[in-house]
Amino acid sequence: MIDKDQPILETRELSKRFSIGTRFSSQGKRTVHAVDNVSLTVRRGETVGLVGESGCGKSTLARCLVRLYDITDGRLLFEGDDITGKSLTELRPFRRRLQMVFQDPSASLNPRRRVGDLVAEPLRIHTDLSSREISKRVAELFDLVGLLPDHVMRYPHEFSGGQRQRVGIARAIALNPDLVVLDEPVSALDVSVQAQIVNLLADLQEKLKLTYIFIAHDLSIVRQVSTRIAVMYLGSIVEEGPAEELFATPAHPYSQALISAVPVVETTPAGTRKRIILTGDVPSPLKPPSGCRFHPRCPIAADRCRTERPQLTEHRSGRKVACHFPTLAASDG
Amino acid sequence: MTISRGAAVSNEAVAMPRKSRGPWALAFAKLKRNRAAMASLAIFLLILIACLSAPLYARWAGVDPFSSTLDAVIQIDGAEVPVMEQSTEGLGLGYTPLGPTWRLGNYFLGADSQGRDVMARLLYGGLNSLFIAGAATIFTLIFGTSAGLVAGYFGGVTDTILSRFLDVLWAFPIYLLAISLSIVMIAQGITIGPITIESGSLWLPVIIIGIVYVPYVARPIRGQVLSLRNSEFVLAAINLGVPGSRILWRDILPNITTTLIVFVPLMMALNMLTESALSFLSIGVQPPDASWGTIIQDGQALLYTRPIVALAPGIAIAISVMALNVFGDGLRDALDPRSKVQLGRD
Numbered sequence: 102m103i104d105k106d107q108p109i110l111e112t113r114e115l116s117k118r119f120s121i122g123t124r125f126s127s128q129g130k131r132t133v134h135a136v137d138n139v140s141l142t143v144r145r146g147e148t149v150g151l152v153g154e155s156g157c158g159k160s161t162l163a164r165c166l167v168r169l170y171d172i173t174d175g176r177l178l179f180e181g182d183d184i185t186g187k188s189l190t191e192l193r194p195f196r197r198r199l200q201m202v203f204q205d206p207s208a209s210l211n212p213r214r215r216v217g218d219l220v221a222e223p224l225r226i227h228t229d230l231s232s233r234e235i236s237k238r239v240a241e242l243f244d245l246v247g248l249l250p251d252h253v254m255r256y257p258h259e260f261s262g263g264q265r266q267r268v269g270i271a272r273a274i275a276l277n278p279d280l281v282v283l284d285e286p287v288s289a290l291d292v293s294v295q296a297q298i299v300n301l302l303a304d305l306q307e308k309l310k311l312t313y314i315f316i317a318h319d320l321s322i323v324r325q326v327s328t329r330i331a332v333m334y335l336g337s338i339v340e341e342g343p344a345e346e347l348f349a350t351p352a353h354p355y356s357q358a359l360i361s362a363v364p365v366v367e368t369t370p371a372g373t374r375k376r377i378i379l380t381g382d383v384p385s386p387l388k389p390p391s392g393c394r395f396h397p398r399c400p401i402a403a404d405r406c407r408t409e410r411p412q413l414t415e416h417r418s419g420r421k422v423a424c425h426f427p428t429l430a431a432s433d434g
Numbered sequence: 435m436t437i438s439r440g441a442a443v444s445n446e447a448v449a450m451p452r453k454s455r456g457p458w459a460l461a462f463a464k465l466k467r468n469r470a471a472m473a474s475l476a477i478f479l480l481i482l483i484a485c486l487s488a489p490l491y492a493r494w495a496g497v498d499p500f501s502s503t504l505d506a507v508i509q510i511d512g513a514e515v516p517v518m519e520q521s522t523e524g525l526g527l528g529y530t531p532l533g534p535t536w537r538l539g540n541y542f543l544g545a546d547s548q549g550r551d552v553m554a555r556l557l558y559g560g561l562n563s564l565f566i567a568g569a570a571t572i573f574t575l576i577f578g579t580s581a582g583l584v585a586g587y588f589g590g591v592t593d594t595i596l597s598r599f600l601d602v603l604w605a606f607p608i609y610l611l612a613i614s615l616s617i618v619m620i621a622q623g624i625t626i627g628p629i630t631i632e633s634g635s636l637w638l639p640v641i642i643i644g645i646v647y648v649p650y651v652a653r654p655i656r657g658q659v660l661s662l663r664n665s666e667f668v669l670a671a672i673n674l675g676v677p678g679s680r681i682l683w684r685d686i687l688p689n690i691t692t693t694l695i696v697f698v699p700l701m702m703a704l705n706m707l708t709e710s711a712l713s714f715l716s717i718g719v720q721p722p723d724a725s726w727g728t729i730i731q732d733g734q735a736l737l738y739t740r741p742i743v744a745l746a747p748g749i750a751i752a753i754s755v756m757a758l759n760v761f762g763d764g765l766r767d768a769l770d771p772r773s774k775v776q777l778g779r780d
Contacts, residue, residue: 200673223674
């Protein structure tokens with residue numbers, strides 16, 4: 102049996118850098134530090150929410166986690182197996198158990214193929230089911246995600262965004278995976294549809310004992326679905342902890358600013374909640390700032406922050422933060 | 435009353451099981467509504483059918499379009515008329531071929547400088563022109579698509595080598611390259627492995643024209659494959675563990691077929707023009723075979739006395755090329771309205 106405590110997915114100082122341009126282009130060869138030294142542990146059955154602004158490397162990290170991108174540095178372990186350097190062929194057995202749902206369902210479904218065919222694809226690749234058994238399984242999956250049986254013969258363009266995402270989810274769970282990476286699964290959808298999809302994902306998690314990595318920039322959704330949250334800024338994780346705790350007492354100044362930006366309808370007395378507005382823009386990942394990546398925008402930055410990069414360390418039980426002054430930040434917020 | 439009836443009808447329509455219409459069915463419906471395109475298609479098919487019936491015409495009219503019949507005599511309204519008439523002007527040297535009789539039967543469009551039936555040669559020539567244009571299109575599409583797919587999908591060194599090779603082909607002006615290739619091949623023919631193509635074979639112009647246009651197809655295809663390669667649905671397929679070859683066949687190829695289909699009529703038109711030009715320069719179709727280009731060349735000498743010999747194939751080329759282009763534009767509008775697919779350098 103599998104060790105209960107063994108993390109299902111673990112990254113150790115994982116980095117992904119892209120090279121753009123060549124020696125001959127005007128600015129020479131440059132490197133984008135898309136994901137920088139991310140160490141993340143995901144345990145069986147939990148939902149890890151990954152939040153951050155657009156362009157902070159969430160999607161790149163997601164694609165590294167399922168090895169759609171090659172990893173530049175660090176290690177990626179799936180149930181203790183090192184899959185960092187495995188080739189596409191060697192990865193095939195892992196694909197069954199490690200699936201992904203993409204952000205834009207209209208882009209992630211091939212417009213030229215019927216949706217039933219798309220959902221059947223993983224079954225054809227990974228199982229030796231007969232075509233009758235496959236269509237039976239596809240019908241089951243359609244039922245599971247709330248689509249009608251006669252939808253199988255339709256093309257993606259004949260569906261609404263929410264239905265398309267249901268197809269994407271059906272395809273991802275077709276092989277009974279253990280871990281599903283959800284890359285902003287609802288951000289391309291209408292608000293009314295978002296709730297339906299989030300509920301569907303929660304139902305499926307319960308029924309199929311799934312583990313989720315849920316990526317989003319919408320904090321209220323992440324708060325609702327996640328058991329644990331990791332906050333990303335400029336390619337690195339700046340804070341990590343249990344969802345409710347992190348929302349209640351964010352320790353990193355960036356998390357504080359992010360959480361203070363969530364609109365609330367709570368009955369908090371006016372004035373107790375302070376909206377923290379950050380100055381400046383996210384620096385370019387082409388030229389990340391020295392020291393703490395956040396120091397140019399940080400309200401409590403000190404000299405030390407400009408030179409020394411804080412590591413993600415446990416500052417309270419179960420809470421990790423990458424900041425030199427987490428307590429100060431916490432009391433300040 | 436009317437309102438409630440309208441509501442009832444719309445409810446019925448919703449309840450009715452809707453037939454799923456795929457992207458192909460939608461495109462076809464759109465094409466059928468385009469009258470100019472459909473008329474062009476009809477004209478082209480008419481020309482094609484006429485050319486295909488060339489042997490029938492020759493037998494029915496009792497003419498041999500491939501050997502000279504300088505001393506033939508035919509009956510017109512009971513009178514005997516020689517096909518080649520002694521010139522009465524000047525010194526009385528040389529012969530003038532029979533002009534168009536405009537009567538159903540032999541020599542409908544008159545005779546050429548060797549006394550052959552122009553109508554029969556026009557149909558046979560059209561057959562060759564269309565065959566060469568069609569076969570060269572298939573040749574170009576097969577090689578251009580393969581090169582584009584492989585270069586775009588695998589990238590890296592494969593892409594660099596293929597692209598540079600295509601760039602070299604691209605760097606030559608089309609006609610210069612075609613003429614150079616023709617001059618080398620026309621005299622001796624070529625041998626590729628077990629296949630030998632003799633000089634004078636129709637396959638020579640097919641290969642020459644086919645090669646010349648390969649980069650014009652490979653380049654846009656490579657570009658499309660490059661962008662498809664990074665599309666989310668291809669990433670999704672990779673994430674499912676679908677092997678690369680299957681992704682190429684099932685995910686990428688179906689998404690470039692619209693482009694390929696749009697290329698067919700446009701390439702055909704371009705190939706017909708190229709074929710005519712090469713044949714006109716006598717480095718395309720070789721006598722006694724005819725093509726519209728060679729007939730124009732034959733007619734060149736008779737331009738003052740019997741202009742119909744050069745005009746007829748010229749008009750045939752113009753109509754066919756125009757029909758193909760209009761149809762191709764319609765096809766593009768129906769299949770891929772956003773694409774800016776075009777053949778040519780810019």
